[in-house]
Amino acid sequence: MRIAVAGLGNVGAAVVRLLQMNKNLLIARGADLTVCAVSARDKAIARSCDLSSVEWVDDPHALAARADIEVVVEVIGGAEGVALELVTAALNNGKHVVTANKAMIATHGIALALLAETSRLQLSFEAAVCGGVPTLKILREGLAANRISSVRGILNGTCNYVLTRMATEGLAFNAALAEAQRLGYAEADPAADIDGHDTANKLAILAALAFGVAPNVASIPTKGIRSVTQADIREAASRGGTIRLLGIGKRDQLGITQKVEPVFIPNGDPLFGINGVTNAIQISGDFAGDILVQGPGAGGDVTASAIVADLVDIARGHRGFAFGVLGANLQKSSN
Numbered sequence: 001m002r003i004a005v006a007g008l009g010n011v012g013a014a015v016v017r018l019l020q021m022n023k024n025l026l027i028a029r030g031a032d033l034t035v036c037a038v039s040a041r042d043k044a045i046a047r048s049c050d051l052s053s054v055e056w057v058d059d060p061h062a063l064a065a066r067a068d069i070e071v072v073v074e075v076i077g078g079a080e081g082v083a084l085e086l087v088t089a090a091l092n093n094g095k096h097v098v099t100a101n102k103a104m105i106a107t108h109g110i111a112l113a114l115l116a117e118t119s120r121l122q123l124s125f126e127a128a129v130c131g132g133v134p135t136l137k138i139l140r141e142g143l144a145a146n147r148i149s150s151v152r153g154i155l156n157g158t159c160n161y162v163l164t165r166m167a168t169e170g171l172a173f174n175a176a177l178a179e180a181q182r183l184g185y186a187e188a189d190p191a192a193d194i195d196g197h198d199t200a201n202k203l204a205i206l207a208a209l210a211f212g213v214a215p216n217v218a219s220i221p222t223k224g225i226r227s228v229t230q231a232d233i234r235e236a237a238s239r240g241g242t243i244r245l246l247g248i249g250k251r252d253q254l255g256i257t258q259k260v261e262p263v264f265i266p267n268g269d270p271l272f273g274i275n276g277v278t279n280a281i282q283i284s285g286d287f288a289g290d291i292l293v294q295g296p297g298a299g300g301d302v303t304a305s306a307i308v309a310d311l312v313d314i315a316r317g318h319r320g321f322a323f324g325v326l327g328a329n330l331q332k333s334s335n
């Protein structure tokens with residue numbers, strides 16, 4: 001299967017490297033995957049992968065038009081702009097798409113899913129939620145027989161790191177955030193993480209798969225961790241618990257609700273003790289019961305693992321609706 005990779009940053013370079021390092025293993029598992037072309041902004045930047053036998057294309061849009069490409073991997077990022085243009089053009093031109101772009105999927109996922117379905121193409125985005133932890137696969141496939149009543153989780157490693165360090169080291173919020181930035185866990189502009197928007201994007205995608213509602217991130221009440229103080233953390237500890245930023249989606253008799261907020265987690269809760277940059281999600285199904293998945297939620301290698309798993313599915317001919325149901329059958333989500 002011939003692949004183009006758009007974006008060669010943390011994730012894109014790791015995807016190319018993984019495909020090169022594990023080529024034979026992937027062939028043995030039914031997926032002969034070859035990167036034919038790549039694109040990024042600056043050809044002069046050294047990448048952590050071998051590009052000697054790969055064609056460099058200056059304009060990523062050109063990847064969508066190439067007759068020799070079957071799948072476009074979009075790892076540029078951003079809800080709009082080049083990423084959205086490229087993915088839309090690729091689907092219009094008969095290419096499958098694999099992306100890690102949670103902002104784009106949470107905002108434009110329905111339109112893109114409908115486009116893919118119309119053309120009988122695959123749109124896959126396992127890497128958009130919790131990096132290498134195969135959470136969407138669990139919801140879409142492993143739990144396909146269940147009515148899901150809740151998904152709740154620690155979906156942002158940066159926030160979890162900051163809250164962990166505030167609790168274990170007694171650091172103030174700003175000091176813990178500065179440490180996360182120094183260690184490369186937080187962006188130079190950490191607003192999307194700290195203010196809860198990254199968690200809301202991931203929750204919108206999880207809720208679509210769990211409850212069959214269209215992602216509607218604008219309708220999710222979202223509160224980040226900026227206002228969490230040392231006093232809050234100490235108070236939580238005195239009650240035997242801790243504070244974590246959660247994305248929470250629930251279905252009950254009143255309907256489906258979604259929210260993002262810092263929550264008191266008592267000792268004994270499955271999400272207690274999830275520390276540092278780890279992500280964890282608890283899913284409750286009517287027949288499967290409570291399931292907890294956890295693991296590294298960010299980083300080039302772990303995200304590449306999820307992207308290549310999506311590629312393997314396409315190569316094996318395992319296809320499915322992007323959100324688990326026909327795009328046209330997703331209910332409107334108003335929260």
Ligand SMILES: NC(=O)c1ccc[n+]([C@@H]2O[C@H](COP(=O)([O-])OP(=O)(O)OC[C@H]3O[C@@H](n4cnc5c(N)ncnc54)[C@H](OP(=O)(O)O)[C@@H]3O)[C@@H](O)[C@H]2O)c1
Nearest residue numbers: 007008009010011040041042075076077100101298299303
């Ligand atoms: N990093 C993670 O842990 C992680 C985890 C899950 C999901 N994701 C998602 O994965 C995607 C990529 O993240 P990343 O961390 O790899 O980002 P990144 O390191 O910033 O890489 C972005 C890449 O896109 C290229 N690019 C940016 N604008 C471009 C343009 N206009 N035309 C062509 N190329 C362009 C950049 O080119 P240059 O290198 O030449 O500047 C760079 O190679 C995002 O959607 C992100 O949300 C990331």
